[in-house]
Amino acid sequence: MSIKKNIELQTIIxxxxxxxxxxxxxxxxLGLDYTDKNLGSSxxxxxxxxxxxxxxxxxxxxxxxxxxxxxxVTILFLxxxxxxxxxxxxxxxxxxxxxxxxxxxxxxxxxxxLIVLFGFYxxxxxxxxxxxxxxxxxxxxxxxxLMLLAYGEAFHLNHKIITVFESLxxxxxxxxxxxxxxxxxxxxxxxxPLGVVGQLFSSGIMPIIYIFVGLKVAAEITVLVxxxxxxxxxx
Amino acid sequence: MIGLIVLGxxxxxxxxxxxxxxxxxxxxxxxxxxxxxxxxxxxYFVFSAPDVALTEAVIGAGISGVVFLVSLLQTQTKESx
Amino acid sequence: xxxxxxxxxxxxxxxxxxxxxxxSIGLIGALSxxxxxxxxxxxxxxxxxxxxxxIGSHFEVGKVAPILGAGVEKFSESMVDPVPQAMILxxxxxxxxxxxxxMAFVVNYYKLSGHIEIDKxxxxxxxx
Numbered sequence: 001m002s003i004k005k006n007i008e009l010q011t012i013i014x015x016x017x018x019x020x021x022x023x024x025x026x027x028x029x030l031g032l033d034y035t036d037k038n039l040g041s042s043x044x045x046x047x048x049x050x051x052x053x054x055x056x057x058x059x060x061x062x063x064x065x066x067x068x069x070x071x072x073v074t075i076l077f078l079x080x081x082x083x084x085x086x087x088x089x090x091x092x093x094x095x096x097x098x099x100x101x102x103x104x105x106x107x108x109x110x111x112x113x114l115i116v117l118f119g120f121y122x123x124x125x126x127x128x129x130x131x132x133x134x135x136x137x138x139x140x141x142x143x144x145x146l147m148l149l150a151y152g153e154a155f156h157l158n159h160k161i162i163t164v165f166e167s168l169x170x171x172x173x174x175x176x177x178x179x180x181x182x183x184x185x186x187x188x189x190x191x192x193p194l195g196v197v198g199q200l201f202s203s204g205i206m207p208i209i210y211i212f213v214g215l216k217v218a219a220e221i222t223v224l225v226x227x228x229x230x231x232x233x234x235x
Numbered sequence: 236m237i238g239l240i241v242l243g244x245x246x247x248x249x250x251x252x253x254x255x256x257x258x259x260x261x262x263x264x265x266x267x268x269x270x271x272x273x274x275x276x277x278x279y280f281v282f283s284a285p286d287v288a289l290t291e292a293v294i295g296a297g298i299s300g301v302v303f304l305v306s307l308l309q310t311q312t313k314e315s316x
Numbered sequence: 317x318x319x320x321x322x323x324x325x326x327x328x329x330x331x332x333x334x335x336x337x338x339x340s341i342g343l344i345g346a347l348s349x350x351x352x353x354x355x356x357x358x359x360x361x362x363x364x365x366x367x368x369x370x371i372g373s374h375f376e377v378g379k380v381a382p383i384l385g386a387g388v389e390k391f392s393e394s395m396v397d398p399v400p401q402a403m404i405l406x407x408x409x410x411x412x413x414x415x416x417x418x419m420a421f422v423v424n425y426y427k428l429s430g431h432i433e434i435d436k437x438x439x440x441x442x443x444x
Contacts (some may be wrong), residue, residue, distance in 0.1 A: 022340075029332045034374050040397030044382060048391055056382035056395070057286045060402035072406045079413040086420040122289070130285035130383060134409045138293045145301060198384065217409060221298065224416050228305045237377060238321030238330075245334035248368075252338050252361050256345035261353055268357055275364055282371050283381040284401045290408050299360070299412055306419040307353065310426040 052194040053127040053203035061132065062209045066188040069209075070173060073216055077170065080220045087227050101150070108150035115143030123214035127203045133210040137217025144222045148229050157226055166219040169212040176205055176212070240281055248274045261307055269300040324376045331372035338365030352422050352432040356415065363411055370400045 043064060044056055051059045061069055119140035126132030147155045180189035188205070195202030251271045258264040272295020279288040320326060342362025346355050374397040380388055382398040426432050429439070 022336075026333070026336060029336070030329055032373070034397070038397060040374070040382075040399045041393060041395075043398060044391050044393075044395055054384035055286075056391070056398040057401050057405065060398050061405065065402060069406060072410055075410050076413050079410075079417045082417050083420045086417070086424055129385065130289055130381070132286065132405075134405055135286065135289040135293065138290065138298065138409065142293055142297050145298065220413070224413065225298065225301060228302055228416065228419070236318075236322070238318070238323075238327060241327055241330055242321070245330060249334065249337050249341070252341045252365075255361060256341055256349070256354070256358050261351070264354070264357060268360065271361065271364065275368060278368060279371055282375040283379060283396050284371050284375075284404075285381050285383070287367075287371060287401055287404050287408070290405055294408055294412050295364075299415060302412070302416050302419055303353075303357070306423045309423050310353065310432055 048197065051190065051203050051206060052197050053206055054198055055127055055129065055132075057130075058127045058132050058206060058210065059203075061134075062206045062213075063188070063190065066177070066209065069213065070177070073170065073173065073213060076217065076220055077166075080224055083224060083227055100152075104150045108146050112143050112147050115146065116140050119143065119218065120214075123211055124207065125200070126210040126214075127206050128198065128200070133213030134217055137214040138221055140214070140218040141221035141225060145225045148226060157222065159223075162219045162223060165215050166223075169215040169219070172212045173209060173216075176209060180205070237281060241278070244274055244278045244281070248278070260313060261311075262304070265300060265303045265307060268303065269296050272296040272299065322377055327375070327377065328373065331369065331375070335365045335369035335372065338362070338368065341365075350433050350435050352425070352434060355434075356418050356422070360411070360415060367404050367408065370404050374400050 043060060047053070047056050047059050051063050053059050053063075119136045119138075119142075121136070122131035122139055123133055123136030126136070144157070148157075177188045180191055181187050183189075183191040188209075190204035190206075192204040192208075194204050197203075200207075248271060251267055251274060255264050255267045255271060258267060272291060275295060276288050276292045279285075279291055339362050342358045342360070342365060345358030346362065349355055349358060376396065379394050379396045382391075382395040382401075384391070422432060429437075
């Protein structure tokens with residue numbers, strides 16, 4: 001009897017506490033106003049002089065917060081590394097979602113180059129239109145996912161090439177940053193000629209950084225998907 | 236017009252989120268989660284964030300569903316009571 | 317009636333309360349469910365609610381995306397804040413990698429122990 005009374009008291013107290021915190025948090029959040037002049041509007045003001053890119057989101061990711069992007073790419077690499085340690089994977093593993101379907105194979109064969117081309121288009125035009133390294137890399141990886149689903153064991157990823165791409169793009173990002181220290185003044189400074197807004201060869205180092213980020217994200221998400229799909233023992 | 240779109244998207248997102256959490260069959264739960272990703276893509280596009288919408292369209296409705304489904308196939312598919 | 321729906325202040329209230337409800341649904345699921353799989357699904361829902369709040373709180377009616385294109389010739393005050401978009405953009409990609417890491421641990425735990433219920437976990441010597 002006393003235990004039951006105890007639990008009821010606990011429930012009432014925690015319920016009151018949660019509702020009090022909810023009301024406090026909601027009243028604070030509803031009172032906030034982000035629409036004044038803030039960091040974003042000043043970044044939009046200086047964007048055209050500093051970067052000459054048509055997409056301010058790309059400028060923020062690759063130039064104004066370039067060092068943070070390097071850290072985020074490192075987190076991505078570390079978590080894929082952890083998955084590689086955690087999931088046992090060998091070339092003799094079978095794809096667990098594969099089944100034989102000629103129509104699916106034919107369609108995947110037609111669609112795969114188009115998807116990869118679209119992904120690289122998104123990566124390269126990151127400073128001109130919506131898109132960039134993260135989005136395009138994921139789109140390229142989804143093309144590889146389609147091939148892995150359609151073909152099963154018949155589709156082999158060359159892990160050596162993927163490793164080379166991934167490590168070279170990671171090293172290239174850091175190399176661009178160090179070149180910025182040598183030729184410019186700070187890490188990841190824009191030392192290339194800026195060009196004209198709206199042209200493909202413009203805005204300095206930003207397309208190069210996004211190409212490196214895109215290659216790295218594509219390689220990592222592809223490896224992630226392959227680790228998850230190819231986990232059943234053949235025999 | 237934009238107010239109606241945002242209201243409708245939020246109502247459907249809340250319903251789908253409730254269904255994801257309460258559904259007993261884990262495979263249906265994953266499919267509902269992919270529908271949730273699609274709904275939030277629409278919301279991001281309405282909020283004039285096309286970059287985020289593009290990312291969420293591929294990740295929320297594609298790759299996260301595959302990751303969940305494949306790890307589900309290797310474990311149990313029903314939530315025990 | 318319909319005009320008052322399109323005001324920025326009203327939309328901000330809708331966004332705040334709606335994403336708060338989504339976040340709460342996710343957190344309640346993560347705290348009350350017993351299945352490891354369902355816990356990570358609920359955490360993803362909570363995460364998505366947070367992302368929607370970040371993007372939506374900096375949105376204003378009539379402002380365009382911070383990208384030059386057709387109809388938008390120059391950078392001006394009528395563009396939405398690009399900083400939260402850039403943050404959430406990278407966070408979504410990181411979130412899927414962290415989620416996949418968690419799923420790898422769940423699959424390995426299932427292969428070792430044969431269940432994914434947190435009620436049945438007794439590897440550290442808990443009394444049930």
